[in-house]
Amino acid sequence: MTNIHPALLLICGALLVPFFKGKSKNFFVITLPAAAFYLISTLEPSTSWQVHFFGYDLTFLRVDRLSKIFGYIFTLNAFAAFIYAFYLKDNAQHISALFYIGSALGAVFAGDLVSFYFFWEVMAVSSTFLILARRTKKSMGAGMRYILVHLFGGLCLLAGIVIYISNTGSVVFEAMTEQNLGTWLMLLGVLVNAAAPPFSAWLSDAYPEATVTGGVILSAYTTKTAVYTLIRGFPGWEILILVGCIMTLYGIIYALLENDMRRILAYSIINQVGFMVTGVGIGTVMSLNGAAAHAFAHIIYKALLWMSAGSVLYMTGKSKCTELGGLYKTMPLTLIFGTIGAMAISSFPGTSGFTTKSLIISGSIHEHLFWPWLILEIASAGVFLHAGIKFPYFVFFAKDKGLRPGETNKSMLTAMGFLAFICLFLGVYPKPLYDILPYEMEYYHAYSISHVATQLQLLMFSALVFFLFLALLKRTDTIALDTDWFYRKGGRLFYQVMDKGLNAVNRTFERVFVKEFLVDLTTHVKRLPFAVLAKICWPFWKSAFDAPDKKTINENLLKRAQSGFYPISIIGLFAAIYFGLLFLL
């Protein structure tokens, strides 16, 4: 064990957080990811930290180019996020964030499925506390739903891993080649974390309810660890092209419907992860590199967007587009940084989105995949619509709501400035990123006149549509129903259906059977002897009784029948006939 494990650095660091007071606490948490980043840069491709566990060889530290690129971006983003959180004193948030980021690193560096699964679950649990930490009723509910969905996904993954191990006898985590129940269950579990519809609602439900910094941190790790897992385990699985394409469009449609700015950004995560999932599905070196590069760039500009939204929330206490607007007057720096993030997510030439997403789209072109290519282009246009323009426009411009919050604090601005710089730097000079991509390929030239021109056409005409259709995009104070409806309202509806349905059957049955049928039955049982008797004896009694009419006789008989007083002689006669017959035969 020569290397220090980067995950261990953050997780052990998390345990020390309570011992620091005041600003030293913040400096301490900023140092941790910086140290981990340095540590990762020193790691040579190798496997270490091997432990023999229940007959299997677990590898806690597998270093290769794929795990390293994710290690770099996870620690880089954590560094920026903790600078952003410099104002924050909350031990709970710092500790859960460090556990969360540490276990994401653990999952990325895990060389076997067992330790991978372990870190996967620690991620789910620790991230929940970043949602609960907001301590509102809504965040409590969202946090509980979040963990339940992730437990479901985790169980699918676990079942898949168990089947896989028993099929192959190996715990090594490498590309899955066979399609069977085990690998499909694993894929399902991973896709839950990648926020693929219909298992995506946890993201848009929970992230916007997280704390200001919680949202920034959450936006990076869960979905991108899933992207890493797909690149590692499921490259070239064609189903992922379909899933990814659906995700890109799904995210856009919902982001257009949403009113809450952080919910818009949450849906745009689904949209962006869709690009990466499609890249993994295409499965060529270029598209897999594209997925990794896009994950790298995406983490940065998405964190930047969440930071600018977080600053607005922090300063105004509001996050709905209907309550925001006109903030350009007092938050110009937040606006500028947020807009750089918005340009990057829209892959404007000159930003990191342009130099990374192009790899995926070129990947689809090289494979002559017309429909995926077309959908990715449509989705690229749509990104500019919902994240590139809608978010900055409704928050910082649109109708001035009279909010005059002033610029946000210096540490937040520093973090945003840092990330905005990386967005532009990688847009102009992507070589450092291309150099660390997981698979060997020729140097990719993102900038050609024709590529820049077509991209600008696509984007500017999208912008034109936005402003021409502005009336249709007017914000309303609403939410949009997603698949979480099924477990939020669905449960209640199920109860109502059962109540109205089954209980109605119950009630009808009670009415018909208990109140009517049984009553009728007893009445009939009571009346039966009389009725039979009356039928049989009527000819005899007609003459025997004094009263001439049938009605009076019947009343008489009924009384007798109900009191058990029958004309014994008739019964006696029958009995005599019966016994006589028995005797004779």
Place this chain on the structure above:
Amino acid sequence: MKEQGLGETMNNNNESPGFFEKPGTIKLLWVLLYAVCVLTLVPDFFIHRHPHFAYDNYFGFFALLGFVACALLILIAKGFGFFLKKKEDYYDD
């Protein structure tokens, strides 16, 4: 629970409209937007792209794609909005 923002103060109505609210600015921005859109079409006269698929070498293909795609996305979202949009308190008890 409503979180209170830190620097929140209300606008006094005497303030003059901001730069981006002046009708002149808005008009200028519209002109700029149209101008930029037209400008992006200019390279299509000169560059002969190597077409990857049958369609993408037509003049202004990406402009049309961007325009139609966004218009459709907005209309589809609007359509979905009719039955997916609910009041904020929809999930509250």
